[in-house]
Amino acid sequence: MIIDRINQAKAKEQELTQNGSLKDFASGHHWFGLHKTSTGWVIRDWAPNATQIFMIGDFNDWQERDDYRLQAIGDGHWELSLPEDKLVHGQLYAFSMHWNGGNGKRIPAWCKRVVQDEETKLFNAQVWIQEKDFEWKHPNYMRAEEAPLIYESHVGMAGEEERVHTYNEFREQILPRIKAAGYNTVQLMAIPEHPYYGSFGYHVSSFFAPSSRFGTPEELKQLIDEAHGMGLAVIIDLVHSHAVKNEVEGLGNYDGTRYQFFHSGAKGEHPAWDSYCFNYGKNEVLHFLLSNIRYWLEDFKFDGFRFDGVTSMLYFDHGLGKAFTKYDDYYDGGVDQEAVSYFYLASKLIHEVDPNALSIAEEVSGMPGLATPIEGGGYGFDYRMAMGVPDFWIKLIKEIPDDNWDMGQIFHELTSKRLDEKVVSYAESHDQALVGDKTIIFRLMDKEMYFSMRKDQPNLLVDRGMALHKMIRLATVTCAGGAYLNFMGNEFGHPEWIDFPREGNNWSYKHAKRIWSLAENKELRYHLLSDFDQQMMQWIRQVGLLETPEVVWRYDNNGDKVLSYQRGEFLMVFNFNPTQSYTDYGIPVEPSKFKILFNTDEGRFGGQERIDKRMTYYTRPSAGLTSQHYLHLYLPARTAIVLKREAFKRVR
Template sequence: MKRYLPKLVQNDKWLEPYAGVISDRMILADRKEREVTGGRSLADFATGHLYFGLHRTESGWVIREWAPNATHIYLVGTFNDWQESVEYAFASLDHGVWELHLAADQMGHGDLYALNVHWAVNHGKRIPAWATRVVQDENTHMFNAQVWAPENPYEWKNPEFQRTEEQPLIYEGHVGMAGEEARVHTYNEFREQMLPRIKANGYNVIQLMAIPEHPYYGSFGYHVSSFFAASSRFGTPEELKQLIDEAHGMGIAVIMDLVHSHAVKNEVEGLGNYDGTRYQFFHEGAKGEHPAWDSYCFNYDKNEVLHFLLSNISYWLTEYKFDGFRFDGVTSMLYFNHGLEIAFTTYDDYFNANVDQEATTYFKLANKLIKQINPQALSIAEDMSGMPGLAASIEDGGLGFDFRMAMGVPDFWIKMIKEKSDDEWEVGDIFYQLTSKRMDEQVVSYAESHDQALVGDKTIIFRLIDKEMYFSMRKDQPNLIVDRGIALHKMIRLATASTAGGAYLNFMGNEFGHPEWIDFPREGNNWSYSHARRIWSIAEDQDLKFHWLYDFDKEMIQLINQNKILSIPPVDKVLENTPDKVLAYHRGLFLFVFNFNPTQSFTDYGIPLGAGKYQIVLNTDSGRFGGHDRVDEEISYYTMPSKGLDSQHYLRLYLPARTALVLKKVDIPKVK
């Protein structure tokens, strides 16, 4: 009897030797799902946030926590002078669950609280693991949970919003550094100042970083301490909900960076040693520590941990109406060695004993849960290993992500800019690197994200222009280095966006070539916020060259969005001329032509096409983008036969050096 092959394997014959491993992953995930749900749906299982944590009841309050190693737990706070007492002592239930009922007048909205957890040999203060509001004292810098039960909960204006089927054009943002002042900015400021900007620029998805509470601001939100608490440093839960609600009113989906790959080691405000044991949430020993991140790694095989993490997904989707997630650190989760020091050059690397089957099971369950709650929600994997099937459906043998990040694209551009002069750039290699992906998976393409903007690295514009950014960005300051940088910045972003394998991402400020790196306040910079902000005024200053890049990005994104270009699957190469450095490709009705030649312009350059009429819809050489207006954008361009009518047609174009054109094929009026 012929063995059933998952569709993932049917689509790729090179996966046939690993069909058994792929099938086993499917079986393990199904088995774990049945084990934890008992026949219910994952959505019914992932409701821990409705049971655990603090809740107002008809008679008062109830708080529950899971701490199986604890011997006693006391609730302490501003309502009892932070002193342990019998009336605030938890009762022990089955399976390590602790519960406390209080009268309505024993605590109130705004009160601060924490747990005093006792175990056999010690005790310690703990922020409840399921706390939904955590605040930091400005003077002592200590964290505490806060009772958050306003009399008038937020009322959603767009409660039925659903992300459309259009391809994601993602604006990656960080609330705290989204403003221009050297301080932490707020949810309200992002809503008032950034949402209109993002909408006007044509992006249809916002990816918010650093939402779950994290004790160290400089971690960029990647060392999470309280997984159910929206960071209070940016404002209140209602203010975050209003931000998301108004984005929905604009037709913009909002996803968040979800960090389930690890947790901060902190014990008071984190999950480290929560009930006196390291193994409550995390693995014991080396498996439970990330050597490069100084953090703890979750035990994805433990049902209580799965309950915690899957409930966390459900919480953000239902309570805040987020439209999905970008899962951080997927590579670290997939491999026992966290993907460190592996080149991932053969399929063996994806299907050997180094792969953590508990993590692959978790991803299948998480992605299945997301679709049960919101079928239109996005699920994106940040993975640098390129595991086959990562962004293939669970039914086909994949892990169920909608997209994976095309992390090789920014690496490719950095390598090109750093290691090769302009005359060494190969257009064929550019096209291959930008379009190379598995046919059954979609990717989020990007030229640069927040990773490339961090201190210690450089953005594309900084690599192209370097110190001239500080001295020659006024329009009355001619500079050939700046001219080259601006020209290539536009071309690189256009090539990346127009070939994107389903979605495109930009980090805020990169679209106009933000001149400063990101460096959060820390001891090494005297706790300065000067580099943890975005200087929007320079993008809007008509005397500076930054606005050329800003205006170009706006038109590029609007063109892609309005014409749904990324929803057209094939990117068909039309021309690759390595000596001339000219590249042309079609995507639907749109023709993209690039002349990467640094010095040579071409007159009447022939692009081989079928018969047709074209009009220019975007031109990097336009004066409004800092170009030289060398191309006539007003006229129509017709293909012409090389000999007779049945011979090869060519579109004859003037291609200035370091420019790109986007032309749209239009109907030729029929002669009556």
């Protein structure tokens, strides 16, 4: 079955490339769409069911005119050439598309600039040709070969004001924060144009147009360029799993047919997302999507992708209501081979265009081979999202009292992955912050966040929340299977939830922002969580912790609520007990000596400063020198300690 899937994917590659390269095949954006030429303008499109297409815009009063009529040139392709004086930068345009039995206005599928009228809320394509190419200051940037520490971000809600924020504001105000926080990768959400802001960018309408609500394409390029100058890689949320149903500003019924880009009938409609599902069996659709990948990598110099909705693409039933508890679930005939072939092609193309690019699959089923190299018979993603980890933490916090937490289960859940794949581990992402759900900090503190986050207002519930927030993140990142992710603001315990403007909240932006000033106010406790997260990230990068693949269990005691494990030369010890501190607690390790690097109980991180960091800790044998050695530590309640093993000369 596995070999057959890969062979089918290779056959599709051969069919598409005819012994050429995937990069050459994925060049549709250089042909389709609007282009300035040496003699004027040319616009092309693929609309096999169309009978007539007119280019309409403010240059011809939005009227169909023969001199703006596209000509059919075969294979469902249409073309119009115009003299240079017929179009001007900034003008608005669209297609008037005709088919047997109907017609309608359409935003060209391959257009690279779409704008929305603030008054009418209507979308149009926009002529966007700069006099000279964007001048990259860091054209040769290469992503560092280190474990990705990802800062998941949304440009529009990245500021404090109740409005949509911009690429420039993100570049000027947020990039320095990310750099200072110790992360090395920025993940940008909601970049391809989407008509409904509240969709978080997951109902895409124009796949080649960076959202104009945040600024211009050049301003997005400047953001990426400046990030590269800071040593930050930038990846984009890529939504090739489905598309918005909208017809004027989307691909729905584009040429009068549902089946041009999507499956017809029920197979083409996502039952949970109210969207259309792409037909990955059509070569023209593969051409569109693969060209989209190359476009973002080359034109904007993104450093990779987080592929959204991979589970939905893989299975005919979209993985809905399926537990995936046995391997039969992956090989029972419910897998869409056309989607498998697409992933194979996409993964190969990404690394053909940029060998250092990242490809991350948002996938919940645990499909075997998904994050295994193509050469090993896998689908070629570099990482998959460890989506079970945040679900585990939420279930633990929500349903199980602290004194019943299972230490062995925590270690198992945080380290559970196949040996041949790497994963992006995270305690919470934007998913856990959306309205209707709760962030970890809000689950831990609830309403006390509103009243007791001042340093001069002691509160036991806040103390508990602060302690567990740090411990949960430290455990997650130190057990991470290759990479780590955090949603912006969660590192300092951003209060409340995310709620984009919608009819149900009177189109309010109140919860579609980030209140950075909370973390800047030294009278509040938020900065203490931020300071701890910064310590964690900088340490992990400095020592290359996540490049050490093996996480070695050392000890757990469910009664005491103590857990310990080792990664390379670093030992992590957790006391999750809510009330009991331990003196001279023995952790079984090899003969050695250790120094404490940092711990969650330090005063600078909002702790009670109960641990002496100046001491050097030597292991002691339980009997003779050859017996089991123990590292004896003071373990305050709800505290985690990071120790480093130092050179040790064993006495014989």
